[in-house]
Amino acid sequence: MITSLTNMRIKQLVALQEKSRVRNRERLFIGEGIKMFEEAPVSRIREVYLGERLWERLSGGDCQEPVWEKLAECRKQGVFVEHVSEEVLKKISDTQTPQGILFVMEQFSYSLEELIKEAKERWEKGGRPPLFLLLEDIQDPGNLGTMLRTGEGAGVDGVIMSRGTVDIYNPKTIRSTMGSLYRVPFLYTDSCGQTINILRESNILVYAAHLKGEKYFDEIAYDGGSAFLVGNEGKGLKEETADLADAYLKIPMAGKLESLNAAVAAALLLYQASGYARRMP
Numbered sequence: 545m546i547t548s549l550t551n552m553r554i555k556q557l558v559a560l561q562e563k564s565r566v567r568n569r570e571r572l573f574i575g576e577g578i579k580m581f582e583e584a585p586v587s588r589i590r591e592v593y594l595g596e597r598l599w600e601r602l603s604g605g606d607c608q609e610p611v612w613e614k615l616a617e618c619r620k621q622g623v624f625v626e627h628v629s630e631e632v633l634k635k636i637s638d639t640q641t642p643q644g645i646l647f648v649m650e651q652f653s654y655s656l657e658e659l660i661k662e663a664k665e666r667w668e669k670g671g672r673p674p675l676f677l678l679l680e681d682i683q684d685p686g687n688l689g690t691m692l693r694t695g696e697g698a699g700v701d702g703v704i705m706s707r708g709t710v711d712i713y714n715p716k717t718i719r720s721t722m723g724s725l726y727r728v729p730f731l732y733t734d735s736c737g738q739t740i741n742i743l744r745e746s747n748i749l750v751y752a753a754h755l756k757g758e759k760y761f762d763e764i765a766y767d768g769g770s771a772f773l774v775g776n777e778g779k780g781l782k783e784e785t786a787d788l789a790d791a792y793l794k795i796p797m798a799g800k801l802e803s804l805n806a807a808v809a810a811a812l813l814l815y816q817a818s819g820y821a822r823r824m825p
Contacts, residue, residue, distance in 0.1 A: 545596065547629040554628075557593070557636040560648065564711040571651045573713035577643045582610050583723040584649060586617050591624045591648040593636065598644030599627035611645070638715035651713065654729040656704065656739065660746045663701040663769070674748050674769035675700050675817055677810060680736055680785055681708035681776040688712060689720020690807040691774075696724040698814035703730040704739055708776075736773075740788045743771050752786045753809050755802060757794030764793060766817040774810050 546554060559566045560574050567573050575584060581592070592615065594602070602612050619625055633642050663674035677700055682688050688710055695703050709732070710717065718725055733739045740750050748769035753761075773789055775781030780803070786792070795804060795812060803809070 545599075545627050545629060546593075546632055549632060549635050551632075553591075553626075554632055554636055557646070557648070561636065561638050561715060564713065567651070567711070567713050572648055573651055573718070574638075574646060574648055574715065575718060576637060576639060576646050576715070577719070578611050578645055580718070580723060581645050581647055582614050583726060584647065585726060586614070586621055586623070588650045588652075589618055589621075589623050589647055590650060592618055592626070593633070593646045594625070594627045595633040595642060595644040596627060596630050639719075652725075652730070654702065654731045656702070656731060656733070656742060659702040659729050659731075660743070660748070664746065667769070672699065672818070673767070674746075674771075675814065676702050676704060676743065676748065676769075676771035677814060678704045678736065678739065678743075678750070678771050678773045679709055679775075679806075679810075680706045680773065680781055681779075682774070682806060683710055684777055684806075685710050685714045685716035686720045687777065687805070687807040688714075689717040689722075689725075691810045692717075692721045692728050692730065693724040694807065694811040695814060696728045698811070698818040700728060700814055703728060704771075705730065705732050706736050707732055707734060736785050737788055740771075740773075740785075743769075744790065749790045750788065751813070752781055752789035752792050753795065753813060754781060754786050754789075754792040755794065757792035759791070759793055760796055761793045761813055761816055764791070770817045772810065772813045772817070774806055774813075777806050 560572060615625060636646055667673050677695055692703055712730060743750055748771050750771045750773060752773040773781055795809060
């Protein structure tokens with residue numbers, strides 16, 4: 545059991561939790577919690593740390609619990625598994641009340657061209673049209689995580705983010721995804737403009753959620769591939785980015801509101817397009 549706060553492994557875990565540059569350099573990130581661990585693909589797990597209380601409960605109790613079976617699977621694959629004192633667990637955790645388990649995973653890697661190809665192939669086989677979410681400079685980790693989770697529910701083929709968007713491996717983002725991080729493809733782009741051009745060249749129409757929209761989002765027939773542009777929580781989309789869209793659309797507002805929370809807006813747009821796709825013959 546690791547009990548020292550100055551242990552080199554513990555120092556590395558703290559750095560991975562706190563610094564995106566360390567996560568990006570090592571191509572690793574940290575997950576926390578029993579549910580997140582149970583859903584994590586074993587092929588990407590590199591290290592697992594259990595708090596002393598959870599370790600004692602599992603090793604002395606019902607070995608049929610899913611988390612115990614997952615640990616056995618990890619060991620079989622050569623994953624490093626260790627238990628730590630409660631003091632150390634609190635040090636390496638990003639939450640006030642740790643669930644007793646923390647693990648290190650390899651980061652995911654996706655290609656836009658591959659995502660488009662897979663989406664179009666599925667469509668050609670009778671599936672729904674391609675559906676993408678393109679985010680520009682989203683800053684709130686909870687918003688980003690919620691969009692990924694919503695995207696999974698709506699059947700999105702990928703979430704594409706500008707470099708100015710918050711780190712998707714931020715601990716708060718990871719928790720907000722509730723496991724969708726493992727299943728929804730995502731990537732960062734150096735150029736939203738170039739990405740939009742690639743989507744349009746693939747016959748995927750790009751819609752900008754914008755106050756200048758002439759049509760409401762539920763007045764459009766999404767009968768082909770769709771990608772939705774959603775901008776920064778405070779500033780919205782940059783004009784040069786919005787100008788590249790095939791069409792502006794808006795969400796009706798009552799009261800004195802000008803816009804909705806970015807994650808709520810993304811949910812409405814994705815589910816609207818997904819719903820149209822499901823009704824297609």
